[in-house]
Amino acid sequence: MPDEAKVEEPSVIETIAVKVDGKQVAVPKLTPDWQGKLVPTTVLQACKHAGIEIPHYCYHPKLPVAGNCRMCLVHVGMPGRPGPDGKPPMNEDGSLKIDPMVLPYERGTPKGVIGCATNLIPGMEIYASSPETKEMREAVLESLLINHPLDCTICDQAGECKLQEYSMEHGQAESQFAEQKVHKPKAVDLGPRIVLDAERCVLCTRCIRFSADIAGDDALGIVNRGSYNSIATFPGAPFDNNYTLNTADICPVGALTSKDFRFQMRVWFLKETNSLCTGCATGCNTVIGSRENKMYRQEPRENDAVNGPWMCDSGRLDYKWIGSEKRLSKLNGATDWTTILAEITTNLEKAAVTSVAIIASARQTNEELFLLKKLADKFEAITDSVPRNGEGDHLLVNADKNPNSNGARLIGIAGETLGANLPAIAEGIENGTIKSLIVFGEDVTQHGISAALLEKLDLLIVSDIFANATTARAHYLLPGCAYAEKRGTFTNVKGQVQKFMKALDAPGNARAEWEFLHELVENVTGQNGFSTIEGLFNQMAGEVDAFKAKELNWAALGDDGVTVEI
């Protein structure tokens, strides 16, 4: 990459005046490139500023420019070369003379430039919707389609395919092609998670560039020549890094498909819900695709403050458990929520101050942790949550496998080091000072509080979504929700407070933890909290220092979230 073009960020945004479809527009002189470095604005970006979408396949704002698909060819007009006086040719009225570009060797034929790699020149005219530009697009589309199998009916990309979309917007109904199509490999197993249909491929090389330049795994390349070109891996080296599924996302056509999703569901039937990945503390933004209460996929949702447009494969595929038949869906200790909450309230009311301990989970939402903190304050309870450490990587995967460790810290459920209070809690149970334990979402027998200790408790209240050694010993078991079944917020490793929405209904009698916790807190403390997630969040934002400092409120979180001091 050119390393000379170091650009200082200008204090005032300098603009450049160009014409797009006859309309004068001032666009920023510099625009961030794929790495965020400010570089001269291109024709394609200028059109975007002017509200005109230039169709493209190979261009991707977060990948190095390749310029190979030619779909973004645009006819432009340029100022002439300066004459002997050093001045460019002028019109009679003194304005800059702009000449539509023509082929140098055939001056009657318009010449296009690729919008993705052509920098703006002051005075430039971009004929984004002219017949000349339209003709160039039609020709490129025709070329892309002559050897394409046109198998939309069985293609997973149908419905979100750029070939389909551009054919409708910019294509021609018929092709003149009268020859035999090229046949290329189909259903090629590129690796454990990705399948290639080489006939559908438009050879834009997005996948190659992503893998080499973003994932840092130079695993994909092109073999053969000309129209027989095909994406391939090195022989015997499967495409198997932890980011391979992003190539299926950025593949503009149905060439690369996810083994997990292919042939499962037509995309237009999917309900899309903004969510977050809970696999680690990064908190990649996602979109859940579900239909009839079943989750079919989750894809990254672009957020430059967090994950850009990417996410890791392990996080993306970590959702099968949500629909598992082994999910807890029945209350244990009473038959209905009203009774069980009333009984728990009665029992807790009897508990002496400091005789209660709470072990929460850093997989819980800020709101749930906030409510647990309210309970803890009432009993001056000792609290903590369980640390979950693993390996991180160079891109998105964080070593902290809890999605909300920072939430637990900021709200005061846990100290700087998660789990530091667990030995004290164990000791308290052992010596009988702690008689009641509330556990959310953790099997504490795996974290230093043995089953034998649990047996000593007068009261064990547990909420979880799967059965384990702790739930087995609960006096009251409250089935909770997976993240996809509720709303809430997490605070990620960088302090980004972000919200996620509900995509699915919880199984059976399971309820969102914040809902029943809210009731419990009201019963026990007498404080009447908010019964909506928005109200609850806003209440929390007024009480938790770090949130208060940023004057957070639910609506202002938007889709991208807000960063707080950690």
Place this chain on the structure above:
Amino acid sequence: MPQEYKLLLKHADADGYSNDLECYERHGGYAALRQALTIAPAGDNTPQAQLRKRVLDSGLRGRGGAGFSCGLKWSFVRHPNPKPVYLICNADESEPGTFKDRQIIYKDPHQLIEGMIISCWANHVNLAYIYIRGEFTEGAKILNTALAEARAKGYLGKDILGSGHDLEIHVHRGAGAYICGEETGLIESLEGKRAYPRIKPPYFPAALGLYMCPTIVNNVETLCNVKHIVEMGAEAFTKLGTPNNTGTRLVSLSGDVKNPGYFEIETGKVTLGELIHDENFGGGLREGRMLQAVIPGGSSSKVLKAGEIFKLGEEEIALLDVPYDFDTLMKIGTMSGSGAIIVIDDSRDIVECLANLAEFYAHESCGQCTPCREGSLWMNKALHRMTHGEGRAEDADYLKHIAQNIQGRTICAFGEACAWPVLSFVEKFRDEFEAKAK
């Protein structure tokens, strides 16, 4: 009677001339290099700047195909440059019909090496490459032997002939792809990658070439000429050939002539007709045959039809009277390209000829950008359908449509290279194409 003018090939074919250093030196070799290295600074002008000016003044134009001014190309590199500057000799000679560079490589390698050393000195280059066509296995060996000889004699390596200038030249063999002759494809290949030509802008070799450093890519014949410009001076060089078409050209003549081969002519001093018919050159067509067409500058150049008359301003000029130079061929709508003339007589089926060319281009398209990748094979399939009895009345326009959607819309000039033969054949021999309709 028109004669050859032997400047570059002065010795190569002489009896007893061999490609070793001793023979080259015996014939005055490396004197030009010594001369270049001893140029004195003149005012603000460094010896290197003076040399570059001399090459610019000589009017030397690139002999690889585009005919771009060599001195101007050199001037695009800034000096002093914060990055290393590289020079690459393009010895990929792969344009169909072209077999001139190999004459120098095989018979007179030191002439090329001397030209390269001078050019490297003039452009502050300390590392240069000869990118040689993979099929020239023997040529690569010869060049490596010659480089070793030059190194042993102090023409290469550290402190060349006491000048303080260091230079190393490496030979790199291609692996058999036409696209490696395209300078940015060549650079990618030299970097060890697939030879996908780079987009220009931003990757002009003079700024962002080999390893993203300023790079000069010159053809074998062009670099040899540099040695002669130093030897004879820019002014004497401009007296060879015709104005703006200076020096000599190596012409590869093939096809339906009695005496195919390579010839060196003063640029523009010999006509196409003379090259085809004269006893000193092609020796005419075979007995009883008539001229049908001439491809004047390698397979990518637009075809010329026998009997064509061209209007040049006020004057009219017949095909066979066209002087073989850069500018006239451009004015008549084609190019002298790599100096390869392919003669086609009336025994040839013109559609078959084009189908043959189209097959080459479909096979050699690198496939990077859409119009060329899909269009080159499309044209090939259509033409082979036509030569196999499946022609249609609309095929002439059909071919034109495909070709027009390639030219001017691709990353590199391969788009033009594959479109131009089709456009020109169809335009000039439309009847032949229509006759293929069932």
